Structure formats: structure tokens, C-alpha cells
Amino acid sequence: MRIALLSPRGPLYRHKTGIFKKSLRYMPLTLPTLAALIPPEYAGGLRLIDEGIEDIPMHLDADLIGISAITGSSARAYELADHYRRQGKCVVLGGVHPTLLPDEAARHADSVVVGYAEDNWPLLLHDFHQGKLQSRYRQQPGMILGGRPLPRRDLLPDGNFTVGHTLEATRGCIHKCNFCVVPTAWGRPLQHPVGEVIQDIKNMRARRLIFMDLNLIADKDYAKELFRALIPLKVTWGGLVTTQIAWDDELLDLAAQSGCKGLLIGFESLTPEALNECKKGFNLLKEYQEVIARVHERKIAIMGTFVFGFDNDGVESFANTVDFVMENKIELPRYAVLTPFPSTPLHQRLDAEGRLLHKDWSLYDGQHVVFQPSLMTPGELQRGIEWTWKKTYSYTGIARRLWRGNLFWTALTANLGYRFYAHRLHQFYNCREPLLAA
Numbered sequence: 001m002r003i004a005l006l007s008p009r010g011p012l013y014r015h016k017t018g019i020f021k022k023s024l025r026y027m028p029l030t031l032p033t034l035a036a037l038i039p040p041e042y043a044g045g046l047r048l049i050d051e052g053i054e055d056i057p058m059h060l061d062a063d064l065i066g067i068s069a070i071t072g073s074s075a076r077a078y079e080l081a082d083h084y085r086r087q088g089k090c091v092v093l094g095g096v097h098p099t100l101l102p103d104e105a106a107r108h109a110d111s112v113v114v115g116y117a118e119d120n121w122p123l124l125l126h127d128f129h130q131g132k133l134q135s136r137y138r139q140q141p142g143m144i145l146g147g148r149p150l151p152r153r154d155l156l157p158d159g160n161f162t163v164g165h166t167l168e169a170t171r172g173c174i175h176k177c178n179f180c181v182v183p184t185a186w187g188r189p190l191q192h193p194v195g196e197v198i199q200d201i202k203n204m205r206a207r208r209l210i211f212m213d214l215n216l217i218a219d220k221d222y223a224k225e226l227f228r229a230l231i232p233l234k235v236t237w238g239g240l241v242t243t244q245i246a247w248d249d250e251l252l253d254l255a256a257q258s259g260c261k262g263l264l265i266g267f268e269s270l271t272p273e274a275l276n277e278c279k280k281g282f283n284l285l286k287e288y289q290e291v292i293a294r295v296h297e298r299k300i301a302i303m304g305t306f307v308f309g310f311d312n313d314g315v316e317s318f319a320n321t322v323d324f325v326m327e328n329k330i331e332l333p334r335y336a337v338l339t340p341f342p343s344t345p346l347h348q349r350l351d352a353e354g355r356l357l358h359k360d361w362s363l364y365d366g367q368h369v370v371f372q373p374s375l376m377t378p379g380e381l382q383r384g385i386e387w388t389w390k391k392t393y394s395y396t397g398i399a400r401r402l403w404r405g406n407l408f409w410t411a412l413t414a415n416l417g418y419r420f421y422a423h424r425l426h427q428f429y430n431c432r433e434p435l436l437a438a
């Protein structure tokens with residue numbers, strides 16, 4: 001069977017015309033994971049194409065085409081799916097967006113995979129081979145991650161990614177932030193057995209790793225077991241956690257001892273009202289400085305993420321956030337526009353309030369304003385976030401945050417990459433009004 005697996009481009013990340021000339025991102029795991037799940041008897045003519053790093057041919061020599069889509073890439077996924085179906089190809093859609101909106105995806109596909117594909121993707125291929133393809137495959141309750149084949153990273157060209165050694169130990173999250181697709185799309189958290197994670201790292205011969213898990217410390221006992229097992233490997237790693245890591249000294253010490261050099265932490269907002277609004281009450285604003293200090297004490301750099309556009313956010317929120325990241329020497333701040341992804345509680349509320357500007361999913365990417373904010377105009381929010389990026393990654397801003405900080409040289413390289421990003425972002429906005437005063 002000839003199978004093609006496609007990851008369509010989004011507005012910002014695309015081959016040649018994207019924000020970077022070549023993909024400056026971590027190797028995605030979705031296509032390699034799907035490739036590994038294909039039973040050997042069907043894997044003879046397999047091809048993986050990530051449109052972030054190469055063009056997708058308009059004529060594919062494939063019997064079955066699988067397309068994985070997030071919301072920002074769903075319009076392109078549908079465009080490709082419609083194109084190949086007109087050529088008589090069988091098209092299967094899956095991933096987070098088809099999981100959130102399976103009926104919408106079904107209008108563009110012969111079959112839709114809803115939820116994780118571990119059990120259903122091999123079943124779907126078997127059905128297709130038998131001529132009995134079903135229109136929908138839903139993840140069954142009780143699915144586990146243990147005992148699965150390791151991702152086929154060798155099928156994507158690793159030279160196009162800043163970090164080729166990506167992996168996952170867990171999926172899902174225990175929290176229910178109202179803007180996040182994770183609780184809506186994926187449900188309860190799942191874990192790979194620690195022994196399998198360690199074997200995956202050994203097989204990769206990796207020295208530098210990125211855990212793609214959405215919250216690596218969701219289960220602290222599991223995280224401690226994992227970090228202990230990492231220590232003998234002498235790797236360095238980065239991953240995503242919540243502020244809660246700061247309040248468990250053993251966990252934080254083990255992270256540092258196991259080679260953690262960078263943590264992405266979602267601070268989201270500097271106002272308690274916004275943290276309550278998004279159901280992130282476990283983030284306590286008065287504790288932020290101590291969280292940062294505790295992580296920095298272990299020589300771990302922080303990629304701090306902040307979201308703008310909550311109902312209590314006025315135009316002052318941009319300058320306040322820049323001041324905060326400067327004073328606390330956050331090595332890699334990142335900013336996003338509050339985005340009501342489909343089917344999330346936030347989307348349902350804003351839709352009911354009549355505040356969605358449109359449902360052009362290609363602009364639901366965390367950098368475009370797609371709803372009417374409460375205390376700003378959409379233009380003020382769009383210009384404000386652009387100003388925040390540029391102010392943070394001005395040469396003065398970089399120097400203020402990094403000077404005498406953790407991992408100066410590593411952070412400097414990443415900061416220069418983000419400076420490039422910050423100064424090109426406006427080319428991809430749908431709003432071209434002047435910036436706030438610099």
C-alpha cells in the first residue's frame with residue numbers, strides 16, 4: 001500500500017514563504033509517530049511530508065493520504081484534501097482540529113480519526129486494505145501509551161530542525177485552562193513507561209533533548225521517576241511545566257540534576273482577574289517572582305509565556321509585562337493573543353456573547369486577533385502584542401534580561417532568533433496600522 005502522511009503549513013510556518021527561510025523549530029513528532037504505527041505489511045510505499053520544510057507535490061503517488069491538522073493549518077489541510085479527493089485519492093484527516101470539529105473535517109475526507117491514533121490508525125489501514133473503510137474512527141476509552149513502537153524520526157530530514165531529538169513522555173494535562181485545546185481535545189493524561197522513554201533516548205543517541213509534553217510534571221511522582229532515570233544518561237533537556245514545579249524542591253532539584261537547562265512556563269497574565277478568568281487559579285501572581293528565582297537558582301533558563309486580550313487587559317498590560325520580564329530576567333519571553341480555539345469553553349463563551357470576529361481558522365494561530373476584546377479595540381491588541389515582541393527583543397531588552405543571567409551564550413543565540421521573529425511578525429498580521437510608540 002502506498003501511503004503519504006502530510007503536515008500542512010500554517011500562516012507563519014511554511015516552506016520558503018514562512019517567517020523563517022527554513023524551519024527553525026523542533027522536529028514534530030506527529031508524522032513520525034503515525035509512521036511507526038503502520039503495520040509492516042502496509043509500510044512499503046510510505047512518504048512523510050512536512051510542509052513547513054518542503055513543498056507538497058500536487059500529484060502524490062499514493063493510495064491513501066493521511067493529513068494531520070491543527071486549527072491554524074486546517075484550512076490548508078482541507079484545501080489539500082479536496083484537491084486529492086478530486087484526483088480520486090482516499091483522504092484521511094486527523095489531529096487536534098479534526099478531533100475538535102469532526103463533522104467539519106468529515107466534509108473534506110473519506111474518513112476522520114477522532115482522538116489519539118494509536119489504536120485506530122492501524123485498524124483504519126486494515127479496513128482500507130479490506131475495502132471496508134469507515135467514515136469515522138474514535139479513540140476508545142482505556143487507551144494506553146505503553147508498548148507502542150518508537151517514532152520513525154528517520155523519515156523526516158533532521159537537518160531542517162533546530163532540535164531533531166524531540167520526544168514525549170506524557171500526553172494531556174490535569175488542568176482545565178479555558179483557552180487550552182488540551183483538556184477539550186485529549187481528555188485524561190497518559191504516560192509512556194519511563195523505561196520506554198529512556199530506551200527511546202538511548203536509541204537516538206541524543207545528548208540534547210526537548211520533551212514536547214504539554215505539562216511534564218502533571219504527575220509529580222512520574223516526573224521524579226523520569227528525572228532520576230535521566231541522570232545517568234548525562235543529557236541536557238528542556239520541557240514544558242507549570243509554575244507548580246517551584247513548590248517541590250525535590251522535583252526541581254531532580255530536574256536540574258538530570259540536565260534540565262530550560263523550562264517553558266505559562267505565566268499567562270500579570271492580573272489575578274485574568275488568571276481566574278482563564279481558570280488558571282493555581283498560578284498565583286504574588287508568587288511569580290519567587291517561582292522565577294527558584295528556577296534560576298538551579299541554573300535553569302525560563303521561556304515564559306504570556307497571553308494578552310483577557311477581559312481585564314487594557315493597553316497598559318503590554319508595558320507592564322515588558323517591565324516584568326526585564327526585572328525578572330526571563331531569558332526567553334513569548335507572547336500570544338488570547339485565541340478562542342473551536343470547542344473550548346472560551347470559544348463557546350465568546351461565540352455566545354457575539355464577540356468572534358470571524359471563523360477563518362487559518363488566523364486562529366495565537367498571533368492574530370480573532371475576537372472583540374473587552375477593553376481594547378482589535379487593532380490595539382494586535383499592535384500592542386507586536387510592540388511587546390519588539391520591545392522585549394530590542395538589543396537593549398536582550399541585554400537587560402541576559403546580562404549576568406543563566407546560560408548567557410545559549411540564551412543569546414535563542415534571543416537573536418526571536419529578535420528576527422519579532423521584527424518580521426508584522427508581515428504576517430492582518431492588521432497594518434502603525435505601532436504603538438516604541
Ligand code: SF4
Pocket residue numbers: 172173174175176177180181182183214215242266
Ligand atoms: S496547564 Fe497548560 S497544558 Fe494544562 S490545561 Fe493549562 S494551558 Fe493547557
